[in-house]
Amino acid sequence: MSLMEQIYKTVILERSRHPRHHGALPDPATQHEGVNPSCGDELRLSLLTGEDGTITDARFQGHGCAISQASADLMIDAILGKTHAQARDLAHNFKSMIRGEAHDTDQLGELRALSGVQQLHARVKCATLPWTTLEAALAGQEEPASDER
Ligand code: ZN
Numbered sequence: 001m002s003l004m005e006q007i008y009k010t011v012i013l014e015r016s017r018h019p020r021h022h023g024a025l026p027d028p029a030t031q032h033e034g035v036n037p038s039c040g041d042e043l044r045l046s047l048l049t050g051e052d053g054t055i056t057d058a059r060f061q062g063h064g065c066a067i068s069q070a071s072a073d074l075m076i077d078a079i080l081g082k083t084h085a086q087a088r089d090l091a092h093n094f095k096s097m098i099r100g101e102a103h104d105t106d107q108l109g110e111l112r113a114l115s116g117v118q119q120l121h122a123r124v125k126c127a128t129l130p131w132t133t134l135e136a137a138l139a140g141q142e143e144p145a146s147d148e149r
Contacts, residue, residue: 005116011110019060021060022059023061024059024061029048030140032136033062034133036129041125042062043060043129043130046060047134055083055084058080059076060076067126068130071130088135090107091132098118098127
């Protein structure tokens, strides 16, 4: 195993054991659930969007393998402060990396810790579950929850 692979593995284990963004958010946070039946991963994502349209807070609950948990935690790090469009763009880029397709490495930052999953075909959905859940949550919230404009 190369040094980089060892570092990436450490990040995944550390994040899955001690996630920084575990939990739930109170209303009016958007909640969305995702499941990956092939592995048994279950995820509930809570998102809060500020008046400026950026994601101001996010948490996740649920259980699953180290890859799905680490992916959820790293995802939340990456989307905080982003607009929905930026988050969707990042989701697309991340999934491209995991699927072994062309992607923008620089934009992914610490998310590259999961790049090795592209060689573990059975685990691809573990890594993409949080992002698919995010996309579904954002799709269900195209308009801001408040009508004060
Ligand atoms: Zn899994």
